[in-house]
Amino acid sequence: xKEYTGWLFDLYAHPEKGLVVWLVGEDGRPxxxxxxxxxxxxxxxxxxxxxxxxTFLRTREKVKLVRTTREDLFDGPQDLMEVxxxxxxxxxxxxxxxxxxxxxxxxYDVDIPLSLRxxxxxxxxxxxxxKVAAQPDGNLIDITALDVPEELDPQLPQxxxxxxxxxxxxxxxTPPRYLLAKYGGFSVRAPLDKPRELLALLNGILSAYDPDVxxxxxxxxxxxxxxxELSRQTGTPFHPNRDQSVxxxxxxxxxxxxxxxxxYRGPQVHLRGRWHIDVENCMTYGAYGLLGAIEQxxxxxxxxxxxxxxxxxxxxxxxxxxxxxxxxxxIPYQHQKGEIRKTYAQLVxxxxxxxxxxxxxxIFANVAVLDFTSMMASIMIEFNVSPETxxxxxxxxxxxxxxxxxxxxxxxLMPQTLKPMRDKRLAIKRxxxxxxxxxxxxxxxxxxxxxxxxxxxxxxxxxxxxxxxANSTFGRINAHEVVSYLSRKVILQAKAIAExxxxxxxxxxxxxxxxxxxxxxxxxxxxxADEIERExxxxxxxxxxxxxxxxxxxxxxPNISVANRFYALSADGEHKIRGIALRRSDTPxxxxxTQTQILNILAKEPDPARLAGLLPEALAVAREQLSxxxxxxxxxxELVVSQTLSRELSEYSHxxxxxxxxxxxxxxxxxxxxxxxxxxxYTGPGTAHAWDLPxxxxxxxxxxxxxxxxILRAVYEVLHPLGMTEKMLRxxxxxxxxxxxxxxxxxxxxxxxxALPLFNDIKYLHVDSL
Amino acid sequence: MGRTLPxxxxxVLDELDELRSFYDALRRSDQLxxxxxxxxxxxxxxxxxxxxxxxxxxVMPFVMLLEAYKxxxxxxxxxxxxxxxxxxxxxxxxxxx
Numbered sequence: 001x002k003e004y005t006g007w008l009f010d011l012y013a014h015p016e017k018g019l020v021v022w023l024v025g026e027d028g029r030p031x032x033x034x035x036x037x038x039x040x041x042x043x044x045x046x047x048x049x050x051x052x053x054x055t056f057l058r059t060r061e062k063v064k065l066v067r068t069t070r071e072d073l074f075d076g077p078q079d080l081m082e083v084x085x086x087x088x089x090x091x092x093x094x095x096x097x098x099x100x101x102x103x104x105x106x107x108y109d110v111d112i113p114l115s116l117r118x119x120x121x122x123x124x125x126x127x128x129x130x131k132v133a134a135q136p137d138g139n140l141i142d143i144t145a146l147d148v149p150e151e152l153d154p155q156l157p158q159x160x161x162x163x164x165x166x167x168x169x170x171x172x173x174t175p176p177r178y179l180l181a182k183y184g185g186f187s188v189r190a191p192l193d194k195p196r197e198l199l200a201l202l203n204g205i206l207s208a209y210d211p212d213v214x215x216x217x218x219x220x221x222x223x224x225x226x227x228x229e230l231s232r233q234t235g236t237p238f239h240p241n242r243d244q245s246v247x248x249x250x251x252x253x254x255x256x257x258x259x260x261x262x263x264y265r266g267p268q269v270h271l272r273g274r275w276h277i278d279v280e281n282c283m284t285y286g287a288y289g290l291l292g293a294i295e296q297x298x299x300x301x302x303x304x305x306x307x308x309x310x311x312x313x314x315x316x317x318x319x320x321x322x323x324x325x326x327x328x329x330x331i332p333y334q335h336q337k338g339e340i341r342k343t344y345a346q347l348v349x350x351x352x353x354x355x356x357x358x359x360x361x362x363i364f365a366n367v368a369v370l371d372f373t374s375m376m377a378s379i380m381i382e383f384n385v386s387p388e389t390x391x392x393x394x395x396x397x398x399x400x401x402x403x404x405x406x407x408x409x410x411x412x413l414m415p416q417t418l419k420p421m422r423d424k425r426l427a428i429k430r431x432x433x434x435x436x437x438x439x440x441x442x443x444x445x446x447x448x449x450x451x452x453x454x455x456x457x458x459x460x461x462x463x464x465x466x467x468x469x470a471n472s473t474f475g476r477i478n479a480h481e482v483v484s485y486l487s488r489k490v491i492l493q494a495k496a497i498a499e500x501x502x503x504x505x506x507x508x509x510x511x512x513x514x515x516x517x518x519x520x521x522x523x524x525x526x527x528x529a530d531e532i533e534r535e536x537x538x539x540x541x542x543x544x545x546x547x548x549x550x551x552x553x554x555x556x557x558p559n560i561s562v563a564n565r566f567y568a569l570s571a572d573g574e575h576k577i578r579g580i581a582l583r584r585s586d587t588p589x590x591x592x593x594t595q596t597q598i599l600n601i602l603a604k605e606p607d608p609a610r611l612a613g614l615l616p617e618a619l620a621v622a623r624e625q626l627s628x629x630x631x632x633x634x635x636x637x638e639l640v641v642s643q644t645l646s647r648e649l650s651e652y653s654h655x656x657x658x659x660x661x662x663x664x665x666x667x668x669x670x671x672x673x674x675x676x677x678x679x680x681x682y683t684g685p686g687t688a689h690a691w692d693l694p695x696x697x698x699x700x701x702x703x704x705x706x707x708x709x710x711i712l713r714a715v716y717e718v719l720h721p722l723g724m725t726e727k728m729l730r731x732x733x734x735x736x737x738x739x740x741x742x743x744x745x746x747x748x749x750x751x752x753x754x755a756l757p758l759f760n761d762i763k764y765l766h767v768d769s770l
Numbered sequence: 771m772g773r774t775l776p777x778x779x780x781x782v783l784d785e786l787d788e789l790r791s792f793y794d795a796l797r798r799s800d801q802l803x804x805x806x807x808x809x810x811x812x813x814x815x816x817x818x819x820x821x822x823x824x825x826x827x828x829v830m831p832f833v834m835l836l837e838a839y840k841x842x843x844x845x846x847x848x849x850x851x852x853x854x855x856x857x858x859x860x861x862x863x864x865x866x867x
Contacts, residue, residue: 358815
């Protein structure tokens with residue numbers, strides 16, 4: 001027997017070896033182990049049917065059957081049949097047959113990922129620093145974790161990375177010509193039209209450098225399918241797995257709706273013994289990168305190649321299952337708990353989300369943003385909200401009379417699952433905040449911890465949604481409603497505390513308060529945050545103090561505000577911007593750049609009363625950009641609009657610009673799917689030219705009027721809280737009007753308007769002062 | 771997930787839509803005033819939706835009163851400041867004489 005130490009890197013079912021486990025050793029070398037791993041599931045139902053199942057399974061090879069009692073999260077102890085199957089491969093076949101023959105029985109613990117079963121059985125976790133004892137043939141005897149997932153600063157291996165990307169996007173007008181490979185300080189450009197040389201190069205890198213991680217752009221949808229095809233055509237073997245005894249794992253493409261938006265996930269290529277991450281085919285990976293994904297894997301138990309591509313919801317579901325396995329609670333198969341009955345009045349009170357107020361429109365001085373940290377997760381933890389505790393009737397239950405519901409006192413599955421993660425995120429957040437930004441260690445700490453914090457943030461955010469998600473194994477809409485209800489109560493409590501301390505609460509947005517007081521110092525805002533935390537028992541952070549904050553109105557009516565359209569600019573560049581053109585993914589780069597340039601001008605002025613003095617500079621930028629557009633000097637790439645196809649192309653009755661562009665691609669043999677982003681250029685009213693067609697659009701056909709309007713709207717969007725009207729801006733930019741204007745023209749001169757009448761402070765706007 | 775009940779904005783817009791026949795029968799000058807009231811109502815839509823024990827139409831007049839009060843208060847404040855300024859100017863003028 002030999003011992004190894006390293007990190008639990010990968011594990012999967014093997015047709016002959018049972019379970020294969022990969023360790024990245026402390027010496028940097030990969031080690032492969034295997035183990036016979038029994039899979040257990042449970043079946044409930046009428047006794048005669050269970051007896052029939054017993055007879056059916058008894059004939060199957062090496063299956064062990066035991067009568068047992070297990071705990072159902074909602075219904076308490078259940079008499080069940082325990083079925084133990086030797087090996088994951090046999091289990092998949094056997095369960096399929098069982099389910100087909102006995103569809104009427106109730107199944108538990110059947111669709112649990114193998115990694116979770118292993119982690120629960122061996123008390124380890126993926127990417128754990130661990131010690132392995134194994135026989136010389138690789139048979140794993142024992143594995144012990146040397147750290148815990150909650151470790152604030154875990155020791156991680158130095159992974160060898162190979163980055164592969166085409167020299168241009170595969171969907172672009174001219175197909176890629178080279179594959180760029182970066183590894184271990186080397187950079188290679190391999191021509192794609194020499195397949196033998198290309199495959200020889202990649203095989204050489206894989207065997208000599210032996211990367212742990214292959215990070216690609218378009219690896220799932222283009223590169224690996226292409227390499228496989230080239231390998232077939234040339235007869236040159238190519239096997240990107242580290243484990244050559246099993247094939248590459250492939251998953252099909254999917255389209256789905258999430259929060260009302262169509263999403264598309266392309267086909268996937270998963271490797272065995274090493275990771276493949278296609279950054280173009282991931283949902284949230286871009287927000288936190290490899291470090292954040294490793295953190296998510298450590299916390300959730302979902303293998304990294306899965307976790308990087310899937311939504312964080314899958315991670316939360318896995319965490320719930322892992323907690324259930326460790327608590328020896330049954331995990332139901334396609335079985336949900338129904339809604340607890342409520343009256344119509346209770347429905348009206350309960351069926352609502354977090355509280356969002358409408359802020360006043362205008363610019364406000366000295367505004368601080370206070371954020372409850374992981375508010376929904378913290379509420380679940382603090383109030384023990386979990387699908388099984390909501391509606392419980394024990395004596396110590398906490399009652400919410402408005403909703404006619406009680407929350408039980410027995411520790412809930414959800415709080416137990418979330419607490420370690422929430423605590424870790426909070427600790428990292430507070431650690432980063434405690435460091436002085438001028439401290440040379442700040443950058444390295446931020447670089448180290450920010451991805452971890454962001455990876456955890458996504459998990460805590462979706463945990464709340466999962467409570468009310470219809471397909472969630474442990475979901476229950478009542479629990480979701482209770483969390484929403486408590487969040488509204490808590491934020492209103494925080495508002496009252498702030499107002500008692502003389503602050504003006506400008507805005508509330510679910511878990512954030514925007515407060516101002518002209519004379520308040522940083523200490524005053526921090527004291528307020530501390531008091532709110534003390535009173536509500538939920539962690540809250542003073543996010544930042546801005547010298548001024550602009551809240552914007554709707555496009556149709558500038559007197560009606562929008563909750564999530566605002567900007568606050570800070571001299572250090574850490575702006576807070578939501579809902580304006582430059583944040584929207586469908587805004588062309590040229591328009592976004594124009595808006596950014598104007599915001600950069602405004603950011604120079606900390607005194608809101610003097611902002612209007614910067615208008616001439618801002619307008620000069622807008623004029624310059626319009627002039628470039630008029631002279632057709634803007635590169636076409638900067639005018640590209642990117643929009644999501646919200647339904648399948650065949651379902652469009654009216655062809656909008658995006659649908660028209662998608663149709664052009666379809667005629668060229670491409671197959672745009674719902675959820676995919678389509679890039680195009682506006683070429684006329686209701687018409688567009690798909691950017692990914694082989695032929696570039698004629699620059700003379702670009703719809704200048706449309707882009708001119710987009711520039712105008714983008715400029716107006718950021719200037720209107722200063723008192724600018726659209727007519728005034730239009731006159732100034734397109735009509736050649738001067739700054740001379742009667743006071744009556746100014747929206748902000750209306751004494752009933754809440755916005756600061758900033759224009760009153762600049763002389764050249766007043767006819768009478770000239 | 772999806773909710774059974776309409777959003778705060780939808781609740782208020784539906785209520786305003788209910789007033790359409792009343793609105794249409796008003797003179798243009800009155801409609802413009804009502805438009806201002808509706809703006810005020812929309813500015814408080816979250817608070818209206820938060821009052822789940824009341825019908826939105828019951829809360830909407832309070833919102834209009836609230837905003838009217840604020841506007842009056844602001845106008846009185848400005849008038850008062852103007853009057854004080856005038857009084858000071860008269861005092862200065864009188865003292866110079």
